[in-house]
Amino acid sequence: MNLANPAETANRVQEKPRDPGKAAKYTLIGLGVAFILIMLVLPLITVCVYALKQGWDVFSQAITDPYAIKALRLTLLATVVAVVCNTFFGLFASWAISKFHFRGKQFLTTLIDIPFAISPIIAGLVFILVFGRIGWAYDFLQTYDIKVVFAVPGIILATIFVTFPFVARELIPLMQAQGNDEEEAAALMGAKWWTIYRKVTLPHIKWGLLYGVILCTARALGEFGAVSVVSGHLRGKTNTLPLHIEILFNEFQLTAAFAVSSILVVTAIIILILRNIVEFKGRKEEGEHVR
Amino acid sequence: MYVELKDVNKKFKGFRALDDVSFSIDKGKLVGLLGPSGSGKTTILRTLAGLVHPDSGDIFIDGKRVNDVPASKRGIGFVFQNYALFRYMTVFDNVAFGLTVEKKDKKFIKQRVNELIGLVGLEGLQDRYPHQLSGGQRQRVAFARALAPNPHLLLLDEPFAAIDAKIRKELRLWLRETINSLGITSIFVTHDQDEAVEVADEIVIVNGGRIEQKGNPADIYKSPATPFAARFIGESLVLDRHETLHGFETYSGYDRAVIRPELIQIAKHGKQPILHASEDGIVEDVFFRGSLIEVHVNVKGMRLIGHRSPEEDPLLPGEKVSVLIYRLYLYNEDKVHLAENVRLKDENTVFI
Amino acid sequence: MGQAKWVSSRHSRKKNRVIPGFGLSMGITISMLSLIVLIPLLSIFVVLSGVGPADFWKAISDPQAIAAYRVSLICALAAALVNALFGTILAWILVRYRFPGRRILDGLIELPFALPTAVAGIALTTLYSDNGWIGKLLAGIGIKVAYTPIGITIALIFIGIPFVVRAIQPVLEKLDGQYEEAATMLGASGWQTFRRVVFPEIRPALLTGFGLAFARGLGEYGSVIFIAGNIPYETQIVPLIIMSKLEQFNYGAATSIALIMIVFSFLTLFAINFIQSRLNHAAKGAE
Numbered sequence: 001m002n003l004a005n006p007a008e009t010a011n012r013v014q015e016k017p018r019d020p021g022k023a024a025k026y027t028l029i030g031l032g033v034a035f036i037l038i039m040l041v042l043p044l045i046t047v048c049v050y051a052l053k054q055g056w057d058v059f060s061q062a063i064t065d066p067y068a069i070k071a072l073r074l075t076l077l078a079t080v081v082a083v084v085c086n087t088f089f090g091l092f093a094s095w096a097i098s099k100f101h102f103r104g105k106q107f108l109t110t111l112i113d114i115p116f117a118i119s120p121i122i123a124g125l126v127f128i129l130v131f132g133r134i135g136w137a138y139d140f141l142q143t144y145d146i147k148v149v150f151a152v153p154g155i156i157l158a159t160i161f162v163t164f165p166f167v168a169r170e171l172i173p174l175m176q177a178q179g180n181d182e183e184e185a186a187a188l189m190g191a192k193w194w195t196i197y198r199k200v201t202l203p204h205i206k207w208g209l210l211y212g213v214i215l216c217t218a219r220a221l222g223e224f225g226a227v228s229v230v231s232g233h234l235r236g237k238t239n240t241l242p243l244h245i246e247i248l249f250n251e252f253q254l255t256a257a258f259a260v261s262s263i264l265v266v267t268a269i270i271i272l273i274l275r276n277i278v279e280f281k282g283r284k285e286e287g288e289h290v291r
Numbered sequence: 292m293y294v295e296l297k298d299v300n301k302k303f304k305g306f307r308a309l310d311d312v313s314f315s316i317d318k319g320k321l322v323g324l325l326g327p328s329g330s331g332k333t334t335i336l337r338t339l340a341g342l343v344h345p346d347s348g349d350i351f352i353d354g355k356r357v358n359d360v361p362a363s364k365r366g367i368g369f370v371f372q373n374y375a376l377f378r379y380m381t382v383f384d385n386v387a388f389g390l391t392v393e394k395k396d397k398k399f400i401k402q403r404v405n406e407l408i409g410l411v412g413l414e415g416l417q418d419r420y421p422h423q424l425s426g427g428q429r430q431r432v433a434f435a436r437a438l439a440p441n442p443h444l445l446l447l448d449e450p451f452a453a454i455d456a457k458i459r460k461e462l463r464l465w466l467r468e469t470i471n472s473l474g475i476t477s478i479f480v481t482h483d484q485d486e487a488v489e490v491a492d493e494i495v496i497v498n499g500g501r502i503e504q505k506g507n508p509a510d511i512y513k514s515p516a517t518p519f520a521a522r523f524i525g526e527s528l529v530l531d532r533h534e535t536l537h538g539f540e541t542y543s544g545y546d547r548a549v550i551r552p553e554l555i556q557i558a559k560h561g562k563q564p565i566l567h568a569s570e571d572g573i574v575e576d577v578f579f580r581g582s583l584i585e586v587h588v589n590v591k592g593m594r595l596i597g598h599r600s601p602e603e604d605p606l607l608p609g610e611k612v613s614v615l616i617y618r619l620y621l622y623n624e625d626k627v628h629l630a631e632n633v634r635l636k637d638e639n640t641v642f643i
Numbered sequence: 644m645g646q647a648k649w650v651s652s653r654h655s656r657k658k659n660r661v662i663p664g665f666g667l668s669m670g671i672t673i674s675m676l677s678l679i680v681l682i683p684l685l686s687i688f689v690v691l692s693g694v695g696p697a698d699f700w701k702a703i704s705d706p707q708a709i710a711a712y713r714v715s716l717i718c719a720l721a722a723a724l725v726n727a728l729f730g731t732i733l734a735w736i737l738v739r740y741r742f743p744g745r746r747i748l749d750g751l752i753e754l755p756f757a758l759p760t761a762v763a764g765i766a767l768t769t770l771y772s773d774n775g776w777i778g779k780l781l782a783g784i785g786i787k788v789a790y791t792p793i794g795i796t797i798a799l800i801f802i803g804i805p806f807v808v809r810a811i812q813p814v815l816e817k818l819d820g821q822y823e824e825a826a827t828m829l830g831a832s833g834w835q836t837f838r839r840v841v842f843p844e845i846r847p848a849l850l851t852g853f854g855l856a857f858a859r860g861l862g863e864y865g866s867v868i869f870i871a872g873n874i875p876y877e878t879q880i881v882p883l884i885i886m887s888k889l890e891q892f893n894y895g896a897a898t899s900i901a902l903i904m905i906v907f908s909f910l911t912l913f914a915i916n917f918i919q920s921r922l923n924h925a926a927k928g929a930e
Contacts, residue, residue, distance in 0.1 A: 021833050029742055032733045038777075039801055040754045043766035046776070050769060089675045096668040100660065108672070114680055117908050119862025121882035122901045125889065126683035129690050134894050136689060160679055181375035183662050184342060189389035189440060190363035193664035199388075203379030215756065222759025224865030225882065229889060242761035242865065249765045249869065258769075261762040268757040275757070276750045289378045289422050342661050362661050 047265050050258035062248075062259035070236050071244035072263070074152065078159040078227075078240065079220040085160050086216050087209070090167025094205075095197065097168075098175035099183060109172070115164045123161045124229025127154055150232030155240060158226035163216045170212030174205050207282030214278060218271045222264065293318035293476050294339065294444060299348030301334060301500075308334045309345065310500040316478065316493070321470050323491030324480045325523070331500040332480045333372075336446050339478070340369050352444060368437030368475075370447040374429050376421040382408070382432050383417040389440040407435040410469065426454045427462055434466070438473070445470070447479035451486060463490050484524055488512075496520050514629065518622040521549045530593050533619055538568050538632030545621035545628065555597035556615040557586050559604060563613035568634035572614045574606050590614055687898055687905070694895040702888075702896035703903050710876040711884045712903075718792050718880070719860030722799030727853045730807025731845070737808070738815040752808050755801055760865025767798055768869040790872030795880065798866040803856030810852030814845050847922045854915035858908050 052059055062068065093112060097105060115123060130137050131148035141148060148154045178201075186196045202209075224242040231238040239247070241264060248257035295315040301308045308331050316322050324332040337343040339350060341362030350357050357365050377385050386407055390400045408414060411431035421429055430450060437445060450466065451459050467490045470477050481487050487494050488508040496503040496511065496519070504516040508524075515521035522529065533539050533548035556563070563569045572588035572595070579585075584599045586606055595614060599606070606612060617635065621628045691699065702708070736742075737749050755763065771778040771788040781788055788794045818841065826836040864882040871878040881904055888897035 024833055025736075025740055028732055029736050029740060032729070032736045033744075033748065035729045035733065035804075036748055036751055039797075039804065040751055042776070043763060043770060043801070044754075044758075046766045046770050047762060085675075089672070092668040092671040093676075095664060096672045099662050100665050100669075102669075108676075111676060111681065114684065117858065117912055118905055119864065119882050119885075119901075119908070121862070121864050121885050122687075122904060125885060125897060125901055126686055128889065129686040129894065129898065130683050132894070133892075134690065135686065157679070161683070164679055180662060181371055181373060182377050185369065185371055185375040185436075186377070186388065186392075187661050187663060188340065188342070188362050188367070188369050189392050191388070191392045193667070195392060196663070199380070200377055218757045222757075222761070222865075224759065224761045225863075228864070229886065242759045245759075245761050245765060246869075249768075254769070257765055261759075261765065264759045264762050268754065268759070268762075271757045272750055272753060275753060289420065 044265055047258050047261045050254060051262040053258075054255045058255055059259045059262075062253075062256035063263060065256070067236050067239065068241075068244060068260050071239045071241045071260075074155065074238070075221060075240040075242075077152070078156045078223075079217055081156050082159040082163050082220040083213055083216050086163055086165075087167050087213055089164070090169075090171050090209075090212060091197075093168040094171035094175050095201075097172050099180055112165050112168055115162055116169075120162050120223065120225030121229055124158050124226040127157055127161070127230050149230050150238060152238065154230035155227050155238055158230045159220050159223050162223050162226050163219045166216035166219065167209065167212035170208045170215070171205055174208040175201065178204050207278055207285065210278050211275065211282065214271060214275050218268065221267060293320075293353060294478070295349075295351040296335070296339070297349040297351070299335075299338060299345045299350065301338065301343065301345050307500050309338070309348075312348070312500070312502055314495055314502050314505050316476065318476055319474050320476060320492050321467065321490065322478045322493045322495060323487035324478060324495050324497055325484060325487040325491075326482065326497035326503075327523075328482055330497045332482075332497040333448055334500075335497065336448055336478060336480050339444075340367050340446055341365050342369075366443045368440070368442035368445045370430075370433045370437050370445070370450055372448040373453055374421075374433035376429055376432055376436070378421050381418050381420055382413060382424070385421070385432055386435045386439050388436065393440060403439060404435075407439055410438075411435045427458050430454060430462065434469075438475075443476065445475050445477040447477065449481060450479055451481070451483070459486075466490065488524070494524075496523060498523070515620065515627050517625060518547075518549070518627060521620045521622065521627055525551050525553075526596070527551050528594070528596055530595075530619070532591070532593060533621065533630075535591050536616060536619075537570050538616065538634040539619060539630060541633055542619075542621055542628075542630045544623075546623055547621070548630075549620040549622065550595060550616065552585070552596050552598045554616060554618045555595055556617070557588060557597040557599060557606070558613045558615070559606070560611040560613055563615055565615060565635065566613065568632055569613045569615040572612050574608050574610045574612055576608060577606055586612075588612060588614055687902060690894060690898045691902060694899060698895055699899045702893075702899035705896075707875055707879065708881070708884050708900055711879045711881045714792060714795065714878060715861055715881045718795040718799055719857050721796045722803055722860050723853050723857035725796070725800050726803045726807045726856045727849060730804055730852055730856075731811060731849060733804075733808045734811035734815055734845075738812060752805050755803075755805055760802065760863070761869075763801055764798065764866040764869035767794075767801060767866065771797065771870065789870055790874065790878060792878060794870040794872070795867050795878060798870050799856075799860040799863060802863050802866055803860055806855040806859065807849070807852035810848045810855065811845050814848040815841075818844050847919050850915060850918060850922070854911060858911045861908055861911070862904065 097109060128149050129135055131141060131154065132138065135149075137148075146153075148157065182200050183196050186200050191199075222242060223240075224246070227240050228243060228246070231240070231243055233239065233243065233247070241260060245257050245260050245264075248254075248260065293316055295313075297313050299309050299312040310331075312331070312335060324335055326332045334343055338345055339352075341357070341360065345358070352365060352367075377388065380388070383404055386404045387400050390403060395403075405417075408417060411434055413428060413431055413435070416424065416428065421432065424432065430453075434447075434450075437447075451462060454462060463486060479490070481490075492507065493505065494508050494511055495505045496517075498519045503523075504511055504520040506516075511520055511524050515524060521527065527549045528551075530536075530548040530550055531546075533545070534543055539548075557572075558569075560571070570590045572590040574586060575589050575594065576587040577584060578587075579601070582601075584601055584603075584605075586597050586599055588595050588597065595616075597614070615632075615635075617632055619630045621630050694702075733748075733752065737745060737752075768789055769775050771781070771794055773779065773782050773787070773789070775789070778788055786793070788797060822840050822844075823836050826840045827833075831839065862882060864880075864886070867880055868883060871880060871883070873879055873883060881900065885897045885900050885904070888894075888900065
């Protein structure tokens, strides 16, 4: 249409040089920034303001409350176990999936992704169905007097479940993109598996591994739904920090709830910063060594 | 026979990559596996290395059947197509890797690595990482790394493919000299006939998963065993009505003919001394190729390509010329026959 | 003899995989996956096999559950649509424009992944309740957010935004600016260029992001329950129904509804994969 009338097009371009582009640019930036401010930043500010609303003493009392400390301990325990377990899994699963050809590879990858696809409530539910009173493992556990559901092991299992794919998902695409040449070369020279993994593969994936660990940590620290189902809400025994916050909030102890939340907000911000640093370093190093 | 393949077959998902491949190589030879892409030449190399396992057939190295010997125990040095250098290791660590894996003494490793770095001419670059090297330097590192554990057999997969055309020639000579001075039996894969001819003592031509011919470059050039070999080695054109050409009327019963520029002489019209053996043709195109002039001539509706020296009188498109054809390679399905221009022989007898 | 040869070469292929560690890594992968994910998941079917079809039907067609399906679907859909719009805008400005604070904005996108959902939940509830900062303003013009489906939608927008932005961003980064320049040279306006040239390129990624945000929204619990207020037939979401059935020790009903949810999330992901492969196919055909 415009081609048919080049003179008119030229005119229009001269009339308003780049003006509509600039207007669009600032409108879009304005919309985007407003969205982030209202949807993401404002909740953060809310947490901080409410946490300190009744002064520093109330704040410090809330976060040094024995129940809060116990909840923090349990959260850290579950997080550490989940991260270690899922990193271990991620290292082996990514090796099996990215370095070999076998039938059903796609299917296996899909299975690993399942915890991402289902609701955390269902993740909690399945452990009740296995270890709870109606579970098929219940009698066995009773015999040896082991408690899983409504106890610490259940919390840990649920946390592992919901964060299961994180490390593997980061590593698999990275290792696939890297190809098998270097590993083949090393194997041809007689290197053992662990040597190849440590000396040849790991340097390629170390930032991705760290990235996966960070994401896994973030999710494990904050997991609520799955843990809520298996916890039984036993204060001081099976409460993680998010569950403790829920109880405080429902008891209308707003300041205490937000004070405890502020710990997690600070952690979240640290995680975000670490995430960005790791991503930046990873990209930079990859750029260097690839070319 | 130092290396020998016997009736080796390999299928990839129904695709026949190797079809009864058999050939053998003498100790100390530098052999080029030459063929178009997808011909199976890389599969042969990887089968020898133990990176691919044949469906059937036997592989012998130094008299031992190695089918069941794992890749790392075959005593083979392998230079990968893109070198597969360890990107997060220095040049020194790359070269040392094979020796470290064998848990060799530290002092020995240092000495051996430095010796090899000297051999490939990379002194002073020990602490660089692969990304800080040029393509040619990377190839030298890959070469040194493959040689470090003292292999009996060196395999190189398209060793020059990732290198700029400019320094490729120089590297070819270097590689040939170095391998010859080490005396190590070596096999390399290439799709470039110039490269094969220039570097190899012996060429194995591979096509469609089968061995077409094995021999030294000059022999293959002079007497190609199969139509494919005739067409693949040297610059060549296929003619479909060779029996209409002067001097070749008596050669019948062949399907096609292959002709090469070296077998044709193109002269200004009438300036051809052996006129009754030549053909008339019309110049179609003239290309300046640096050291020679490439002339395309139409003879009886067939396009022939010949070379002339830039020193001779220039030819122009549309000009009438005399074309003398010395020889043709005639072939059937699987037979090749070298045909001399009959009238040329008659002429000789007359002169004598 | 041929047979024996074949067997031996098969055997040697297994033994001679060039890169080592297949058996060990595969063994660990399969056993951990089975112990932690697959076997617990299968117990859903074990329990369901003990629930009669009548009870199953009763549980999943309970009016309260049906209301919850509706609330979950509508809110997740609305939130995913809002996120598709703002996610595209955000990805666009992050990739194409340079402005102060861009890097911080970029870093903030992932906040919903890093912030525990319960914290987000109580913060949003406080913010949007009648005496909260935003809730007060909206109450002034007669809009109630907390304890209504609008509140649920807002929580799901919070949770879903990174999925869309992070899906589109890499595609936009890779998209060659030359296409747009070519379109502009041909006289297309900025909007025309976006709609005709850029949008078709990012459509598959947008769809993926939309689908992930939607699927996440269906299953989300932590950020929603506080702001939802748990009013039967009005603001109960499906995960909450499952939770309350569990609290009543009605495992059969909880598991039945859970199965419906699982089926639905898999259908969603499957539909996205399907549409995406169709789109990819179409794009390849056009090339």
